[in-house]
Amino acid sequence: MKRINIIGALVVLLTFGLMGCDKDTNSNDLAEAEVIKVEGLQSSYSVITDVDVLDIKLDVTSNLPDAQFEYVWAIYPTSAEGALYRLDTIARTKDLNYAVKLAAQEYQLVSIVKNQKTGLAKYTDVPLVVNTEYTRGWYVLKDDGINSDLDQFFTEGSIVPSGKKNENVFSSVNGRPIEGKGLRLTYFSDYRSTVVTETPANTKTLFAGTEKNISAIHINTLKEFRDKNTVFWGANAVNKDMVTFMASSTWYMMNNNHIHGISGPNSGFFGSSSMRDDSNTPHELSPYFLTSGNTTPFLFDNTSSSFVFALNAPAVLSSMTDKADTKLSAKNNNQRMLYMSYQDRLYDGNLYKWFARGWALFEDKTTLKKTLGYLEPRDAQMSITTYPVDVNAKLNNSSKHTLLIESEGFMYFVHNGRDVYSHALTSGNEVLQFSVPGNEEVTFIRHRKYSETNYGYDYVMIGTKVGPNYKVRMFQKQAGNLLSTPVFVLEGKGAVRDVMYISPTVSTSTYPTGY
Amino acid sequence: MKMKVIQNIFLLGVLCSLFSCKEAEFMPYKDVDRIQFGPMDPAKIYWSDYEKIWKLSDTAKAYSFYTEEATKLVDTVYFRIYTLGKVQNYDRAFKLMQSLVKDVDNAVPNKHYQAFDDSKGEQLYVVKAGQSYMRVPVVLLRDASLKSKPYTLQFEVVANEHFQQGAPTNTWRRVLVGDLLLQPAAWDDYATKYFWGKYSRVKHEFMIEVTGLKWDQEMMSKLEFDQSKHFGTELKKELALYNNAHLGEPKVDEFGDLIVFP
Incomplete structure (x- = not known):
């Protein structure tokens, strides 16, 4: 019996002994730490879907001998249309040879190299920009006097066009032009639609506005997915002079000198136009708006000669009051607005808010005298500093205008249809910057700037028409003056109304909401 | 003797180690089968804020014949009812009963609504085999008296041979029926x-x-x-x-x- 008990005790001890042992996995030894080096990846990639092949050859080494590597290549979207952010494996080979078939947007390309022997993995990711042939290039909105279309100028490695062009590309894709003379291009990367997903999701959308229609175009395919008949919740009696803009997380559309908006959870349909007041007093908004894009939009009612502002696509526009230092009342000031644009913005650290500032050109309804106004709206209050325009100034007889946005203090304008002048905003000094040659007539002028490695620009764009053809000269500027020779010239058929550079990194906030 | 004590301690240790681990026991529903009302969308039950926000969202409904054609004399509103307990492989009837509400005009059976025990509706209140929830139809009748004021139909599910009542807060539902304009529940x-x-x-x-x-x-x-x-x-x-x-x-x-x- 005693023998059995001793044997039993030994068995138990042995069992505990076996279970009590565990593999020592601590790393407190003095062996050299493993370092895996992965070379062969560029700092970023830019490809065209359905065309390009990602061909990457890796050079992988470890400082430990006899390393046995396994490989994973994956991608995930960083600016997904919709809301899907998922790591997708695309290869398990050392070198990548991947025919790109992806939706056009920005991704991270991920390389994971793991030493099977030690379990150590090296994770590397680099930006991968996927384009379609439509997602990068200069877009020109032009018309033939009746209908509008788009020309696309390709760029390869720099902002200067490569020479390849997609003429009338909207018609080519959609089988017809856009009704009406062109007005303005706007780009939203977060406009909601069901083009990509079953439920409304962010859609990269180029809006082409004309005098008679608005076209919402999916930039990846250039297919129109909404127009004046389908972009609203309801129907409008009149659709006229339709352009979109973004202000304070709200999408707005000017239509027939009234403003429609979308705010909060939405499907991308614009609501009923805002009323002037609770009595729905008739009003006619100037087509211009003052907002940086992320500040409250200020508008001008030409009927009552009063500034108003819109808070989150309101049912009723809000009236403004005057700041004590204003030189021109914001209400019933007997002015007609000829032009207005955003110039820059100011951060108020006490209020934790940005405030947009801009300039407007007014014309007195009675005396027809013109006045430049420096606009400094603060919530519901407006301060206007006035600069009377001399009757002999070229600005007094001007047509098209553009401000140098977030730049030097100059306004550019067209005089006599062919001379482009600069007007120093505070001193009033005017300088002839460019006279179009021959029989050319200026149809468009705008300052735009954009930052992207190899594709950045800061141009005053002057579009002209001669006969059936257009030219858009892209001028750099120095201290507010145009350099004598344009960097390049876009040429095509029709009359130019707006020009915008689009790339996969352009977003809603890329271009300030100015004129 | 000392050796014996050590051996016993070892044996006790072995026994303890054998019985100290045990798989967690499932907690199957052991109560009788019960039935109670719940949200129209069954998925809502699993929403994290269901108890706080959505639990009472489908409790009361208003229905008006006001916007319907004059020829429409009967219409139906729906609630959803859920069973608790094992899903059975045979049909199980459940029983609804009107409960009168104080200080309101209570709906009159077979005048403002089809009585729950009416022979025409005896197949309406049956949980089909293999089902654990269903839509409960309440058939409303367009009586001329509905033009002057709305009537309240409150009802509860009561025990029968298949089911006992569920949670007291979920055993009832209410319909306000009229032939005049009534505030829709969505106008909250x-x-x-x-x-x-x-x-x-x-x-x-x-x-x-x-x-x-x-x-x-x-x-x-x-x-x-x-x-x-x-x-x-x-x-x-x-x-x-x-x-x-x-x-x-x-x-x-x-x-x-x-x-x-x-």
Whole structure:
């Protein structure tokens, strides 16, 4: 019996002994730490879907001998249309040879190299920009006097066009032009639609506005997915002079000198136009708006000669009051607005808010005298500093205008249809910057700037028409003056109304909401 | 002797180690089969804020024949009922019974609604084999008395041979039925604050008249946020149009209050 008990005790001890042992996995030894080096990846990639092949050859080494590597290549979207952010494996080979078939947007390309022997993995990711042939290039909105279309100028490695062009590309894709003379291009990367997903999701959308229609175009395919008949919740009696803009997380559309908006959870349909007041007093908004894009939009009612502002696509526009230092009342000031644009913005650290500032050109309804106004709206209050325009100034007889946005203090304008002048905003000094040659007539002028490695620009764009053809000269500027020779010239058929550079990194906030 | 004590301690240790680990026991439903009402959308039960926000969302409904064709004499509203306990492979009837509510006009069986024990509806209140929830139809009848005022039908599920009652808070439902305008459930506090303002029958009638839409529960419950904003502005414009055409006599409701939309 005693023998059995001793044997039993030994068995138990042995069992505990076996279970009590565990593999020592601590790393407190003095062996050299493993370092895996992965070379062969560029700092970023830019490809065209359905065309390009990602061909990457890796050079992988470890400082430990006899390393046995396994490989994973994956991608995930960083600016997904919709809301899907998922790591997708695309290869398990050392070198990548991947025919790109992806939706056009920005991704991270991920390389994971793991030493099977030690379990150590090296994770590397680099930006991968996927384009379609439509997602990068200069877009020109032009018309033939009746209908509008788009020309696309390709760029390869720099902002200067490569020479390849997609003429009338909207018609080519959609089988017809856009009704009406062109007005303005706007780009939203977060406009909601069901083009990509079953439920409304962010859609990269180029809006082409004309005098008679608005076209919402999916930039990846250039297919129109909404127009004046389908972009609203309801129907409008009149659709006229339709352009979109973004202000304070709200999408707005000017239509027939009234403003429609979308705010909060939405499907991308614009609501009923805002009323002037609770009595729905008739009003006619100037087509211009003052907002940086992320500040409250200020508008001008030409009927009552009063500034108003819109808070989150309101049912009723809000009236403004005057700041004590204003030189021109914001209400019933007997002015007609000829032009207005955003110039820059100011951060108020006490209020934790940005405030947009801009300039407007007014014309007195009675005396027809013109006045430049420096606009400094603060919530519901407006301060206007006035600069009377001399009757002999070229600005007094001007047509098209553009401000140098977030730049030097100059306004550019067209005089006599062919001379482009600069007007120093505070001193009033005017300088002839460019006279179009021959029989050319200026149809468009705008300052735009954009930052992207190899594709950045800061141009005053002057579009002209001669006969059936257009030219858009892209001028750099120095201290507010145009350099004598344009960097390049876009040429095509029709009359130019707006020009915008689009790339996969352009977003809603890329271009300030100015004129 | 000492050796024996050590051996016993070892054996005790072995026994303890053998019985100290045990797989966690499932907690199967051991109660009798029960039945109770729940949300129309079964998925809502699993929402994290169900108990806090959604539990009572489908408790009471209002139905009006007002916007229906005169030829429509019968209509149905639905609730959803859920069983607790094992799903059975045979049909199980459940029993509904009207419960009278104090200080309101209670609906009259077979006048304002088809009685729950009416022979015509005996197959309506049966949980089919293999099912654990179903839509419960309540058949409403268009009696002339509904034109003058709404009637309340409150009912509860009661015990029978298949089911005992579920949680007391979930055993009842209520329908307000009329042939005049009634405030739809979708015109709730949120919608009142942001879209339509205080409810009144005159306002409701105005909305129907100027838009040509029904503005009943079915229509209003499907409105999206931005669509509601759109209609709010449209209605504001229509009201301004009316008030401008009736200077000095703006639209007022049955309480004498000025009609406004937020």
